[in-house]
Amino acid sequence: MAVSEKEHAQKNIKTFKVIQSEVESIKRVALSVDCVIFGFDENKLKVLLIRSDSKKFKSKWSLLGDLVRPEEDLDASAYRILKQRTGLSDVYLEQVHTFGEVNRHPAGRVVTVAYCSLINIEHYRLKILDHELHWHDVENIKDLAFDHQKIFERCYSWLQKRVQEHPLGLNLLPSKFSLRELQNLYEAILNIKLDRRNFRKKFFAMDFLVDLEEEEEDVPHRPGKLYKFDYEKYEMKKKTWSGIDF
Amino acid sequence: MAVSEKEHAQKNIKTFKVIQSEVESIKRVALSVDCVIFGFDENKLKVLLIRSDSKKFKSKWSLLGDLVRPEEDLDASAYRILKQRTGLSDVYLEQVHTFGEVNRHPAGRVVTVAYCSLINIEHYRLKILDHELHWHDVENIKDLAFDHQKIFERCYSWLQKRVQEHPLGLNLLPSKFSLRELQNLYEAILNIKLDRRNFRKKFFAMDFLVDLEEEEEDVPHRPGKLYKFDYEKYEMKKKTWSGIDF
DNA sequence: GCAAAAGTGTTGGAAATACACCCATGT
């Protein structure tokens, strides 16, 4: 037994007891969640920011975050923050990355877990906007508080990559949408132009869009058909990977 | 001013001061890093595990982890753990996911950040294996301690996906390798069979392999040519994404 | 000379791209 303990010590392998006492003692850090909340409106991809009130970062914008409570699951924290800010609870939310540099936050050692959420502004409009909270075009995001610029950029890249393999983007649209809106969304997220015929071909070939037999209204031109996304069918057919492609 | 504070309170938006006091007070958690260390040997993908010493999880295997120190960057923790266990410091290491359920660990509330590392066993052989540490075939990993099974599975999936878009896998091979070894590696990671001619075609077309003008030795058949990977050329040409592909 | 793996090309089908005209609606 003593031998075992000694061996452990030599190799820096801690016994359960040692870990337990460390957990209970001083080796703790504050943990926060920061949410990068994307929305889509006026054919632009937007992100929801709040004005920071810290002295040093006065007048800078920051992400929506809060400390994780000691008795709260990490994912639950993210949902709580989102709910507090937007009133929405049935949203797309995914963990992206954890940022843990010692000096990343001026309030002390705070490790933060970044989550992305995609909300569709149709729902969000139901809520009242706080005057300290604003949607910003992702194109013009710069000089955020703390290390939030870095966090934002990582989440944005994550989103760009993700929407190409997974139809997440649809969480940003109203439940009924036209193909033009869908294409505008992809063009806004990826910041590229797409060929309209090929775009349609691609989506119809995927066969996840349901024709609602309805049309746009109040548009000053020929109205487009409206569709919804068939999540069930998507889950069934979901692509299984194979193929090397650097 | 009082109004502003009140508004904040109403909306659960905390002032910097409030956050600072929370960071310094009780709202802290223990934070750990767990490393999922992959290796490749005998044409099998392996993962390095240690025998857990906790009473409840006696005789189960677990990942290599430790608490993050209060004055240590998160990434630095992962490198430290790896160094302690394997003696290696120049390895591939990437953060994968953070696990933060309240009851995930019996020693108390411990949030853990999972890192994947890929080490090539040619280097690792230089170090002495601790008798509590072993390489396990990824095929037979089951019933790990705590929630380590879940962490492992997530990292394994991550690896499978990642090697298809990024030539990480090469970190698992010796610096000189034959195409057969490379193919075996991909087959082991992805758990599929690949066509030899198409595999070669693909890699040669990528043009990241440098022909060393050397051959295998001591093989009981026709020796294969040896190659190394040209990381610089890869960095130059690295693919920029575009295209929707669910 | 035999076993074992190395090395090598072609072909057919599928998917991606590029591209231009008519249609329905509101004003």
Place this chain on the structure above:
DNA sequence: ACATGGGTGTATTTCCAACACTTTTGC
């Protein structure tokens, strides 16, 4: 009638998958 975006098809090219025989080495 005109301005605006909706809707559609085809030809070309590129990429991927399938597939079998000859070569080199060690024994």
